[in-house]
Amino acid sequence: MLEExxxxxxxxxxxxxxxVKGNKFYYGYALEKWKHSKQVAGAGNYIISKVEWLKDxxxxxxxxxxxxxxxxxxxxxxxxxxxxxxxxxxxxxVAAADFLKQVPLFNDIRIWLPIKHHGHRIxxxxxxxxxxxxxxxxxxREVELICFIIRDADKIANxxxxxNERSVLSLFLGEGNGDKHKDGQISDRVKENAFxxxxxxxxxxxxxxxxxxxxxxxxxxINYKYSIDYCRKLKVIDNIFEIFDEYCSDEEFKRQYTIFxxxxxxxxxxxx
Numbered sequence: 645m646l647e648e649x650x651x652x653x654x655x656x657x658x659x660x661x662x663x664v665k666g667n668k669f670y671y672g673y674a675l676e677k678w679k680h681s682k683q684v685a686g687a688g689n690y691i692i693s694k695v696e697w698l699k700d701x702x703x704x705x706x707x708x709x710x711x712x713x714x715x716x717x718x719x720x721x722x723x724x725x726x727x728x729x730x731x732x733x734x735x736x737x738v739a740a741a742d743f744l745k746q747v748p749l750f751n752d753i754r755i756w757l758p759i760k761h762h763g764h765r766i767x768x769x770x771x772x773x774x775x776x777x778x779x780x781x782x783x784x785r786e787v788e789l790i791c792f793i794i795r796d797a798d799k800i801a802n803x804x805x806x807x808n809e810r811s812v813l814s815l816f817l818g819e820g821n822g823d824k825h826k827d828g829q830i831s832d833r834v835k836e837n838a839f840x841x842x843x844x845x846x847x848x849x850x851x852x853x854x855x856x857x858x859x860x861x862x863x864x865x866i867n868y869k870y871s872i873d874y875c876r877k878l879k880v881i882d883n884i885f886e887i888f889d890e891y892c893s894d895e896e897f898k899r900q901y902t903i904f905x906x907x908x909x910x911x912x913x914x915x916x
Contacts, residue, residue, distance in 0.1 A: 688713030828893030
């Protein structure tokens with residue numbers, strides 16, 4: 645199953661590259677997402693090798709979970725092609741679920757339903773009729789736990805890219821207006837919602853400082869202890885707080901939020 649998943653993903657990537665190869669932006673975007681898929685697979689492999697609920701599962705089950713992680717962006721490349729041709733985009737997670745349902749080898753609700761919601765708020769999974777209508781509660785829990793692995797691995801890969809390849813940092817934080825102090829300010833809108841152990845809402849007019857605070861808040865959406873361990877292994881946690889310190893100019897908010905998040909990382913009872 646896993647080998648076939650690699651072949652499918654590579655085929656979609658190659659087809660996308662053939663179409664967009666004359667455009668520097670879209671070709672580079674496709675290359676970055678291919679690299680991202682491999683990094684997510686690597687993070688997923690680490691988590692899968694550690695989580696306790698998988699230890700008594702057969703090898704074939706772990707391969708199924710690895711397949712779900714690997715294929716999380718299977719329709720990202722078709723979305724890039726669509727954007728290149730049409731100028732707009734669609735939800736690649738929803739598209740992947742619809743696509744994988746049509747492929748017998750991957751038409752497993754434990755694969756396509758977690759993928760559908762890997763980029764959404766977790767409440768979207770819980771409110772999805774396809775999730776709510778799973779009568780077998782143990783199967784429903786499997787879908788949830790696999791979704792947690794995909795979501796964690798996806799975040800780890802993005803945070804690692806942002807914090808360890810600073811040349812792409814502006815893609816995550818925006819360019820700002822050239823005034824580092826103003827660009828680093830935090831609005832009351834963000835302050836009022838930042839200390840709830842939840843991710844900070846993303847909005848188009850956010851400052852650079854608010855964008856980086858939002859990425860710091862991703863740790864509240866990490867599910868497994870082993871995901872945090874892997875972040876530490878990659879120095880993601882240290883590096884993102886360094887970036888937060890550099891780009892957030894609201895000194896009091898920065899001090900308080902850094903303490904708040906680090907305390908959570910130290911004391912929260914993550915899944916194992």
